[in-house]
Amino acid sequence: xxxxxxxxxxxxxxxxxxxxxxxxxxxxxxxxxxxxxxxxxxxxxxxxxxxxxxxxxxxxxxxxxxxxxxxxxxxxxxxxxxxxxxxxxxxxxxxxxxxxxxxxxxxxxxxxxxxxxxxxxxxxxxxxxxxxxxxxxxxxxxxxxxxxxxxxxxxxxxxxxxxxxxxxxxxxxxxxxxxxxxxxxxxxxxxxxxxxxxxxxxxxxxxxxxxxxxxxxxxxxxxxxxxxxxxxxxxxxxxxxxxxxxxxxxxxxxxxxxxxxxxxxxxxxxxxxxxxxxxxxxxxxxxxxxxxxxxxxxxxxxxxxxxxxxxxxxxxxxxxxxxxxxxxxxxxxxxxxxxxxxxxxxxxxxxxxxxxxxxxxxxxxxxxxxxxxxxxxxxxxxxxxxxxxxxxxxxxxxxxxxxxxxxxxxxxxxxxxxxxxxxxxxxxxxxxxxxxx
Amino acid sequence: xxxxxxxxxxxxxxxxxxxxxxxxxxxxxxxxxxxxxxxxxxxxxxxxxxxxxxxxxxxxxxxxxxxxxxxxxxxxxxxxxxxxxxxxxxxxxxxxxxxxxxxxxxxxxxxxxxxxxxxxxxxxxxxxxxxxxxxxxxxxxxxxxxxxxxxxxxxxxxxxxxxxxxxxxxxxxxxxxxxxxxxxxxxxxxxxxxxxxxxxxxxxxxxxxxxxxxxxxxxxxxxxxxxxxxxxxxxxxxxxxxxxxxxxxxxxxxxxxxxxxxxxxxxxxxxxxxxxxxxxxxxxxxxxxxxxxxxxxxxxxxxxxxxxxxxxxxxxxxxxxxxxxxxxxxxxxxxxxxxxxxxxxxxxxxxxxxxxxxxxxxxxxxxxxxxxxxxxxxxxxxxxxxxxxxxxxxxxxxxxxxxxxxxxxxxxxxxxxxxxxxxxxxxxxxxxxxxxxxxxxxxxxxxxxxxxxxxxxxxxxxxxxxxxxxxxxxxxxxxxxxxxxxxxxxxxxxxxxxxxxxxxxxxxxxxxxxxxxxxxxxxxxxxxxx
Numbered sequence: 022x023x024x025x026x027x028x029x030x031x032x033x034x035x036x037x038x039x040x041x042x043x044x045x046x047x048x049x050x051x052x053x054x055x056x057x058x059x060x061x062x063x064x065x066x067x068x069x070x071x072x073x074x075x076x077x078x079x080x081x082x083x084x085x086x087x088x089x090x091x092x093x094x095x096x097x098x099x100x101x102x103x104x105x106x107x108x109x110x111x112x113x114x115x116x117x118x119x120x121x122x123x124x125x126x127x128x129x130x131x132x133x134x135x136x137x138x139x140x141x142x143x144x145x146x147x148x149x150x151x152x153x154x155x156x157x158x159x160x161x162x163x164x165x166x167x168x169x170x171x172x173x174x175x176x177x178x179x180x181x182x183x184x185x186x187x188x189x190x191x192x193x194x195x196x197x198x199x200x201x202x203x204x205x206x207x208x209x210x211x212x213x214x215x216x217x218x219x220x221x222x223x224x225x226x227x228x229x230x231x232x233x234x235x236x237x238x239x240x241x242x243x244x245x246x247x248x249x250x251x252x253x254x255x256x257x258x259x260x261x262x263x264x265x266x267x268x269x270x271x272x273x274x275x276x277x278x279x280x281x282x283x284x285x286x287x288x289x290x291x292x293x294x295x296x297x298x299x300x301x302x303x304x305x306x307x308x309x310x311x312x313x314x315x316x317x318x319x320x321x322x323x324x325x326x327x328x329x330x331x332x333x334x335x336x337x338x339x340x341x342x343x344x345x346x347x348x349x350x351x352x353x354x355x356x357x358x359x360x361x362x363x364x365x366x367x368x369x370x371x372x373x374x375x376x377x378x379x380x381x382x383x384x385x386x387x388x389x390x391x392x393x394x395x396x397x398x399x400x401x402x403x404x405x406x407x408x409x410x411x412x413x414x415x416x417x418x419x420x421x422x423x424x425x426x427x428x429x430x431x432x433x434x435x436x437x438x439x440x441x442x443x444x445x446x447x448x449x450x451x452x453x454x455x456x457x458x
Numbered sequence: 459x460x461x462x463x464x465x466x467x468x469x470x471x472x473x474x475x476x477x478x479x480x481x482x483x484x485x486x487x488x489x490x491x492x493x494x495x496x497x498x499x500x501x502x503x504x505x506x507x508x509x510x511x512x513x514x515x516x517x518x519x520x521x522x523x524x525x526x527x528x529x530x531x532x533x534x535x536x537x538x539x540x541x542x543x544x545x546x547x548x549x550x551x552x553x554x555x556x557x558x559x560x561x562x563x564x565x566x567x568x569x570x571x572x573x574x575x576x577x578x579x580x581x582x583x584x585x586x587x588x589x590x591x592x593x594x595x596x597x598x599x600x601x602x603x604x605x606x607x608x609x610x611x612x613x614x615x616x617x618x619x620x621x622x623x624x625x626x627x628x629x630x631x632x633x634x635x636x637x638x639x640x641x642x643x644x645x646x647x648x649x650x651x652x653x654x655x656x657x658x659x660x661x662x663x664x665x666x667x668x669x670x671x672x673x674x675x676x677x678x679x680x681x682x683x684x685x686x687x688x689x690x691x692x693x694x695x696x697x698x699x700x701x702x703x704x705x706x707x708x709x710x711x712x713x714x715x716x717x718x719x720x721x722x723x724x725x726x727x728x729x730x731x732x733x734x735x736x737x738x739x740x741x742x743x744x745x746x747x748x749x750x751x752x753x754x755x756x757x758x759x760x761x762x763x764x765x766x767x768x769x770x771x772x773x774x775x776x777x778x779x780x781x782x783x784x785x786x787x788x789x790x791x792x793x794x795x796x797x798x799x800x801x802x803x804x805x806x807x808x809x810x811x812x813x814x815x816x817x818x819x820x821x822x823x824x825x826x827x828x829x830x831x832x833x834x835x836x837x838x839x840x841x842x843x844x845x846x847x848x849x850x851x852x853x854x855x856x857x858x859x860x861x862x863x864x865x866x867x868x869x870x871x872x873x874x875x876x877x878x879x880x881x882x883x884x885x886x887x888x889x890x891x892x893x894x895x896x897x898x899x900x901x902x903x904x905x906x907x908x909x910x911x912x913x914x915x916x917x918x919x920x921x922x923x924x925x926x927x928x929x930x931x932x933x934x935x936x937x938x939x940x941x942x943x944x945x946x947x948x949x950x951x952x953x954x955x956x957x958x959x960x961x962x963x964x965x966x967x968x969x970x971x972x973x974x975x976x977x978x979x980x981x982x983x984x985x986x987x988x
Contacts, residue, residue, distance in 0.1 A: 188630070205627070210501040210521045364608060364627070364634035365502045371547035374632040378585055395580055402543035405515050406504055 025258045026234050027274040029118035036153060038160040041121040047166060049237035053129045054174040057240070062133040066236065068244035070256050075101055075192075075229030076305065076334040078255070078323040081236075085226055087216035088134040094223040098131045098139035099201065102230045103185055103192035105144050106305035107357060108337030111260035111272050112230040116143075116150040119234065120157035124180065126233030128171065129240055131178045134226050139180045142197050145187035155182055189361035193409045194227040195219075196363065207365045208409035231260060251277030255322040265340035266293045277322040281311075284321060285340055296342040300426070304334025306354050307414030309421035310347075331421070346441035347426040348433050351418060352380035358415035369412035372403040376419060383430065386438035393430055396423055460526040465533060477519035477530055478506055488532050489541060489570050491657045492609035493520035496714040497618055500610050503548075505570065507540040508532045516540055538574070545575035551587045551632055553604040560667040561659030567607065589635050595625075596643030597718065598664040599653055603635040606660035612636060612652035619715065620648050620817065636660065647812065647819060650721045651714075654704060663702070665722065670701045678924035679706055679978065681911050683727075683779065683825040683904050684720035687818050688913035690979070691716060693724075693905050698925040700724040700905060708979045710917060717819050719812060724905070731887040733900030734929025744898065749930065749940070756897055757944030759880050763854045764796060773800025773843055773852045776835055777859035778824030780934065781909035782918065783957040785826070785833050786965065787938040788858050790950075795942045800852050802839025803830035806865040820914060825904070829912030832967035832983055844874040853879040858934060859901075863890035884934050901934040902927035908954035909935075910976060912983065918971060919980035 029035040032044055041047070053062050067082030088096055100123065104112035115123060127139050143151045158180055161167045169177045183201060185191045191200045195209035198220050219225020235257055239247045248256045259277050261284060264270045268290035275288070281303065285291065292298055298313040303321070309331040311319065319329045326333040341350065359373040376399055382388045400419035403412040423430060432440050459470040464477070464484050471480040478488045479495070491503035499521050506519040511529035516536060531537060548567060556562045589603035613625045613636065624644045628637050638644060653663045675694040682689040682703060690708035694701050703724055705716035736752035737744040747755075763771050774792045776785045785803070792801045807823040814821050827837065840862075846852035855878050863871040868890065875881070883895040886903045904911075906927040912918045927933070936952035943949055951957055958973040969984045 210499060210518070212521075359631055362631035364629070364631040365500075367502070367504050367544050367547045367607070370608065370632050370634065371550045374587070375547075375550050375581065402540070402547070406507060406540055406543070408501055 022258075022274070022276060024274055025238055026115065026119070026122075026231070026260055027272070028122075035119050036117070036121070036157060038121055038157065038164065041119075045241065046121055047125055047172075049240040050125050050128050050132075050166065051172055053132050053240050054172055054176060059133050059135060062129060062240065065244050066133070066239055069239045069247040070244075070254060071232065071235055071239060071247065072255060072257075072323055073229055074231035074235070074259070074335070075194075076106065076307075076332075078333070081228065081232055084216070084228070085130070085134050087214070088224050088226055089217070090135075092135075092224050095138065096134050096136040097220040097223055097225040098127060098134060098136040099194075099198065099220060099225055099227045100127050100139065100141040100230060100233055101192060101194065101197060101227055102141050102147065102150070103144040103197060104147075104230065104335075105189045105192050106307065106335045106337055107354075108262060108264050108302065108339045109305050109335040110262050110264075111336075113147065113150055114272055115230055115234050115260070116147065117153050120154045121161065122237060123154075123230055123233050124157060124161050124167070126236035127180060128166065128178055129236050130226065130228060130233065132176060134224075136226070137177050137179065139178060140201055140220070141180065141182050142191070142201055143182065143184045144192070145185045147184065151182055151184055158182065188363070189357075190363045190409070190411055193411070196409065197227065198225065205363075207363055208411075210408055251279075252320075252322050252324065255324050259321070259336055261321065262335070262337045263289045263340070264338070266296065266342040266345070267291075267340045268293055275321075278320045278325065281319045281321050281338070282317040284338065285316070289340070292340065292342050294342070296344060298340065299343045299345055300341045300347065302331075302337075302339040302341075302418070304332050305337035306339070306357060307410075307417060308332045308334050309417050310425060312425050332417075344441065346384070346439055347422055347429050348380065348384045348439065349441070351422040352377065352384050354418050354422075355380050355415060358411060362411055366407035366412065368403040369407045369415075372399050372412060373415050375399055376415060383433050384439055386433060386436065388430075388434045390431070390434050392434075393423055393427070460524050460528070462524050462526075462528040462530065464530045471524040473524070475524055477508060477510075477517075477522045477524065480524050481519065481530070481532060486532055488519045489566075489574055490520060491566060491607055492611060494611050494614075494655055494714075497611060497614040497655075500614065503607065503609050504544050505541065507537060507544070509534050509537050541570075541574040542577065545571055546577070546580070548607050549575075549579065550581045551604070552607075553586065553591075555605070559602075559605065559659040560662045561605070561656075563672040565659055566657035567605075567659075587632055590637075593637075594664065595638050597646050597649030598722075599644060599649050600662045600664050600667060601636065602660050602662070603637070605658050606636050607658055608634050608636065609657060610636075611655045611657070612661060615648075615652050615655060616644075616646070619651070620646060622646055624649075625652070647717050647719065647815070648715060648817065650718045651705070651716070655714075666702045670696065675701060676924070677704075678905070678922050680905060680921045680924065681825065681913075681919045682716060682720040682723065683911070684717070684723045684823065685820040686778075686822040686824055686827050686914040687711065687720075687820045688825050688911050688917070688919050688980075689716040689720055689818060690919065691720075693924045695905070695924050698928070700728060700924070706978075710979050711913060711915070711919070712818055715818060717817075719819065727886075727903045727905055728928075729887065731889070732903075732928050732931070733886060733888060733892070733898060734931060735900060736930065737892075737895075737898040737900075739896045744893075749932070752897065752899060753937075753940045753944050756882050756899070756941055759882075759897075760796065760854055760941075761945055763879065767851075767853055769797035770800060770846070770851050771853040772796045772798045772856075773802075773846065773854070774856040774858065775802045775804050775840065775843060775860045775862070776830060777857075777861070778803060778805040778822075778827040778830050778837070779859040779904075780826060780830070781904065781907060781921070781954070782826065782829040782833070782912055782961065782968070783909045783954045784858060784934040784938070785830050785835055786961040787935045787950075787952075787957055788856070789833055789835060791938050791942050791945075792856075795946050795948070800843055800846055801835060802843050803827070803833075803835030803837045804840055804860040804862070804865075805830070805837040806861075822914065825911040825913070828914050828916055828983075829910070829918070832912060832916070833961075833965060847875055847877050850877070854882070855880075856882045856884065857891055857895075858884045859886070861885070861889040861891045863894055884937060886931070899937050900927075900929065900931035901937060902931050906931075907933055910954075910958065910973065913980070916983040916986035917980040918968070918976055918983060920973065920976035
């Protein structure tokens with residue numbers, strides 16, 4: 022398949038503006054500014070069926086159309102580069118290797134929603150990515166593509182880069198906006214939605230890096246071309262992040278709807294050490310796990326993965342072989358969400374810690390049979406009852422790991438130890454209780 | 459007014475109110491922790507989850523505005539399960555130290571647990587997260603981070619009401635703690651309010667804690683006498699002792715809040731210096747005597763002096779601590795019963811007192827300056843009285859709640875009022891003026907009184923008698939009525955309600971007011987508009 026988002030693999034130095042322009046770079050922006058009205062840009066993106074790549078898969082054009090047309094307040098565009106879902110690492114490569122592709126997407130989006138200021142919010146660890154992006158931004162500014170008169174069109178856009186302070190929850194769009202405003206990264210209650218009251222109380226559109234990366238290609242080549250890649254309702258190129266017990270981990274650009282089986286066994290070169298597949302988390306650690314039997318039947322697009330009982334999320338595909346202790350995997354997942362819960366809502370603040378503590382005990386062989394029910398009921402009670410979906414992001418794995426690998430959980434209780442480890446129960450550290458734990 | 463149905467009850471709810479307030483109008487309680495009507499919506503406790511028809515997820519009632527045709531269930535099985543779940547989550551890391559917690563009895567965690575959860579714990583005690591306890595964060599507030607449910611009411615209060623942001627939430631997840639910034643303490647005139655709005659035992663008042671279990675306390679609605687704002691309060695008391703003041707909601711005066719100066723003003727009302735019997739000067743000391751003798755002595759002194767020197771030889775001064783009824787009764791005694799024109803108000807605040815601020819505090823530390831002004835007892839009359847004393851015209855002075863010597867200083871008092879033949883003091887405490895009086899008549903402090911104060915906005919507000927005055931002390935209106943009767947034989951009412959009725963009938967500023975109509979938020983004087 023033609024590489025679209027990962028062109029840099031075939032084009033050396035694509036991050037430099039002259040190379041980018043030599044390969045049709047910024048032509049889509051010129052087209053959007055000179056040949057299209059904002060309405061037409063939105064309609065083209067709507068027609069492309071592009072769905073947000075940040076995990077929620079919301080139709081991008083529809084999201085843009087929520088921005089008030091005659092807003093008395095300024096409209097802001099915010100690009101979400103807080104890539105932090107475990108198992109997800111495509112945005113960092115896009116930012117490092119094709120920053121102009123993202124800048125161009127941001128500029129076209131600004132034109133579509135009539136925003137004159139855009140922010141890009143990098144996760145705290147993205148120091149290199151921000152440096153590369155800042156350099157590209159300076160190149161684009163020098164050519165007049167960013168600034169008071171973009172390409173001589175009279176349309177003004179300024180782009181500001183901002184680095185977060187290392188909280189997973191700041192990838193949630195409203196927490197990101199709070200953080201951008203200099204506040205503690207707490208997700209906001211909705212309504213009001215960001216399209217009405219986002220950054221600094223003004224209408225704001227928040228889009229993921231990869232979503233922005235798709236936009237210039239849609240504008241340049243049209244919605245019909247875009248829809249022809251992958252399934253009609255969930256089309257386009259997608260960068261899959263393959264990790265875990267796989268021979269060739271990495272990022273792979275493939276059409277939406279690519280079979281998970283082929284992703285693992287063909288593209289990924291199969292399971293390490295010639296072992297058997299045990300389970301796959303298809304979309305980043307927040308989503309239900311597939312057993313090996315389920316995994317090999319699934320096609321990787323938003324609707325197919327949903328129909329199979331999980332979510333494609335950020336397409337962070339984590340592969341586990343048959344020597345993996347699923348109790349320990351779930352404990353690790355729980356540790357992450359416990360550590361990253363902002364602590365604002367009661368069910369998430371308390372539930373994530375409770376679940377991790379139960380799993381620590383189970384993995385250490387100190388669990389009780391009734392803990393399995395407690396896990397499910399605590400997860401159920403967290404679900405859907407909080408401001409953001411971080412609680413659901415632990416609830417979903419718990420509610421899939423426990424029933425799908427129930428025998429393994431029971432075995433831990435029955436044996437009084439982890440069957441995948443040595444025969445002695447191992448000492449387990451309780452999580453630290455200091456505030457900075 | 460959208461029509462909404464809550465648990466089958468239909469009501470017209472005012473536009474823009476949320477489902478907690480709408481349900482309350484229908485007599486339905488939606489349990490909540492983080493929501494407070496005086497603060498912005500936080501939506502973090504998740505206790506107020508309700509089921510709204512046509513919405514797939516449960517909604518937080520605090521952040522859901524009423525809409526036409528909305529159908530809400532607050533007690534469905536789904537809601538009950540969510541409420542029980544939230545309580546279980548809240549209690550996971552809670553220390554459950556109720557037996558030694560001062561909040562017990564007024565703790566929403568206790569109350570809601572009994573009402574909405576009431577199940578044994580599934581979480582072993584030993585695994586609870588430990589945090590800081592009994593931290594003195596300043597301004598008389600004690601913090602227990604383990605009991606805290608992180609509802610952020612306190613942080614929002616300092617962010618949104620006082621705009622001082624002394625408290626913040628630090629850490630993340632279940633290691634979150636409310637705390638002050640490193641090295642800083644709370645130093646805030648309104649800090650006591652965070653204790654009031656803390657729904658659990660995380661913030662307690664240093665002065666009050668461990669003094670009294672709250673279920674023993676009686677509550678009497680009143681007005682803070684600390685300044686001319688006149689914040690609505692509840693007096694919490696038992697057996698004639700005040701244990702604390704709590705602000706009472708009054709949208710016209712103080713909202714939900716009160717200042718710490720007012721809050722901590724009650725010890726002065728029940729100090730060691732309270733007068734418990736009428737006193738008379740006898741050979742270098744003050745000797746107690748009975749009311750009958752005291753009233754007769756005062757009446758005879760006044761009558762003899764009037765007969766000898768004319769009515770103008772008698773005068774009175776009312777401090778702005780006096781109630782409207784007391785000031786009116788005194789005015790009538792002087793102008794009508796005795797027939798003198800020597801009458802003044804007296805409004806004095808200590809030099810070091812706090813100045814006006816943007817929230818509640820007023821520099822004038824008297825609760826009733828405006829009431830005295832409305833009755834024609836202007837505070838500037840004191841110079842006229844002093845002149846009348848100097849000229850030898852004024853010989854007998856009745857000082858009601860007016861500690862002239864304390865305010866002017868002993869030397870100045872002596873210079874201006876030293877020539878008086880006879881000084882009768884009606885007051886609560888042995889103050890400097892009382893020590894120079896010929897006669898002292900003990901009266902009730904305002905928590906022991908029915909009556910009213912008029913605040914600086916001209917709002918007449920009701921106070922209620924919480925308990926009886928100490929010893930032989932009487933309401934000043936009663937003392938003045940007895941004195942009047944002893945002078946001219948006319949029986950006048952001494953009860954505040956009756957005095958108020960007469961005041962409303964004869965004083966233009968109070969026309970049309972009735973004491974019953976003052977509760978709960980007061981009423982403006984006749985010539986005032988809001």
